[in-house]
Amino acid sequence: MITFALTLLSHTPPWVWAILALLVALGAMQARDQVLTRQRLLVLPLVMAALSLYAAASTFGPQAGVLLAWALGAVLGAALNRPLRLPRQVRRQADGRFAIGGSWAPMALLMMIFWLRYGINASLAIVPALAALPAFAGGASALYGAATGLLAARAWRVLQHDQDTARSAAAAWTVGA
Secondary structure, three states: OOHHHHHHHOOOOHHHHHHHHHHHHHHHOOOOOOOEEEHHHHHHHHHHHHHHHHHHHHHOOOOOOHHHHHHHHHHHHHHHHHOOOOOOOOOEEEOEEEEEEEOOHHHHHHHHHHHHHHHHHHHHHHHHHHHHHHHHHHHHHHHHHHHHHHHHHHHHHHHHHHHHHHHHHHHHHHHHH
C-alpha cells in the first residue's frame, strides 16, 4: 500500500503541487479577518465554480447527466450552508465593503475540491473504464458541485447580510419618522 501511494505521488506532475500550494495560500488568507469589496467577495466562488464545472465536464464529457449532477450538487451544497451559517461574522462598513471574520471553512472547501480532483484523476489513470460508469461520473460531478455550492452560499450570505442591514436601517428610519 505504501509503495502504491509513493508511486502515485511520484507520478504526479510538479505543477499539481504548485496548484495545491496556491490553494493552501488562498485558504490561509480566508482564515484571517478580511475587508472585501463586493467584487472581490465574488471572485473565489466564481473561479472555483468555473473550475469545478470544467473538471466535471472535461473529465466525463459535457453530458446532460453530468451537468445535472453538478447542478444538483451545487444546490445541495448551498442548502448545507443554511445550518452552517458561514461566514458567521459579517459587518458592512460605511464605505460599502464587508468586514468578514476569518474561517478555516473555505480552506476545507478548497482542499475538498483539490483532493477530489486529484483522487478522481488518479482513479481514472488506474482504471480508465470508471469514466464510463454513470454512478462514478454522477457522484464525482455532484461532489464538485457541492463544494461550489458551499462557496457560493458563503458569498450569498454576505450579500444577504448587506440587504438585511439595509432593510433594518430603512425600517428604523421609517419608525423614527
